[in-house]
Amino acid sequence: MTITSLIYSYYAMLCLTACFAVTSLIKKWSLPNWTGFIPLLLSAFGFIGSWIVAQHAPVYDKLAVVPNILFIVILLETVFNYKQLSKSPVWLIIFIITLIGLNETPELSEDYYMYDKLYVMLFFQLRITAIALFTFALVGNVKIMFAYNFGSSTSLLHIARNFTLLGTSIFLTAEWFGSYWCLLWWGDAWHWSTGFFLASSMFLLSMISSHLPAKLHNTELKRTLFAIIPLGSIIIFYLFSH
Numbered sequence: 001m002t003i004t005s006l007i008y009s010y011y012a013m014l015c016l017t018a019c020f021a022v023t024s025l026i027k028k029w030s031l032p033n034w035t036g037f038i039p040l041l042l043s044a045f046g047f048i049g050s051w052i053v054a055q056h057a058p059v060y061d062k063l064a065v066v067p068n069i070l071f072i073v074i075l076l077e078t079v080f081n082y083k084q085l086s087k088s089p090v091w092l093i094i095f096i097i098t099l100i101g102l103n104e105t106p107e108l109s110e111d112y113y114m115y116d117k118l119y120v121m122l123f124f125q126l127r128i129t130a131i132a133l134f135t136f137a138l139v140g141n142v143k144i145m146f147a148y149n150f151g152s153s154t155s156l157l158h159i160a161r162n163f164t165l166l167g168t169s170i171f172l173t174a175e176w177f178g179s180y181w182c183l184l185w186w187g188d189a190w191h192w193s194t195g196f197f198l199a200s201s202m203f204l205l206s207m208i209s210s211h212l213p214a215k216l217h218n219t220e221l222k223r224t225l226f227a228i229i230p231l232g233s234i235i236i237f238y239l240f241s242h
């Protein structure tokens with residue numbers, strides 16, 4: 001296992017999901033559903049491989065974080081939507097996330113003492129898991145917005161809202177571990193930083209998509225718009241802030 005093989009698998013994921021995204025967009029032809037397992041395996045390879053190469057949990061670099069997010073999202077989509085996996089808009093969202101990951105040189109940070117602390121690993125991994133859950137919720141809202149025939153809009157909206165709330169809970173748990181890490185490492189010196197501002201912004205955005213007043217979600221279009229925009233903003237903020 002080398003970093004070169006991880007880079008190749010990353011570009012393979014980009015090319016493959018680009019093809020899948022086209023399939024999803026045209027809605028006229030589809031790949032066999034079993035092909036959805038190929039991106040799942042590639043993301044698992046990148047997720048596990050980055051841990052092996054860097055010798056610590058995949059926590060920060062895009063080459064480690066993006067496959068981690070994608071593995072969780074594809075696994076969830078496979079569980080909830082196996083019968084129409086190749087037609088799912090999840091591939092378009094995944095392609096965009098993979099493309100954003102290219103804004104950083106593909107590399108892995110060297111191992112150092114902080115990453116072997118359980119509370120540090122939980123802080124990063126739970127944050128990544130929350131972003132993956134927000135992404136899955138975003139996919140559900142995209143299905144509603146663009147009238148994909150994946151079940152009733154009420155059911156899809158219910159699933160998307162539940163995963164938004166679950167992602168928020170996991171994100172707040174990650175922040176608790178981050179606060180503990182901050183207390184042990186920096187004490188009271190850290191106070192406020194760009195990272196804390198980003199964290200509070202992500203929390204507020206997640207609340208927008210799941211706690212709308214009645215007059216703002218009285219139509220399907222409004223409900224999906226007020227879910228897609230905040231969730232999409234969270235994912236973009238997170239990926240571009242690293």
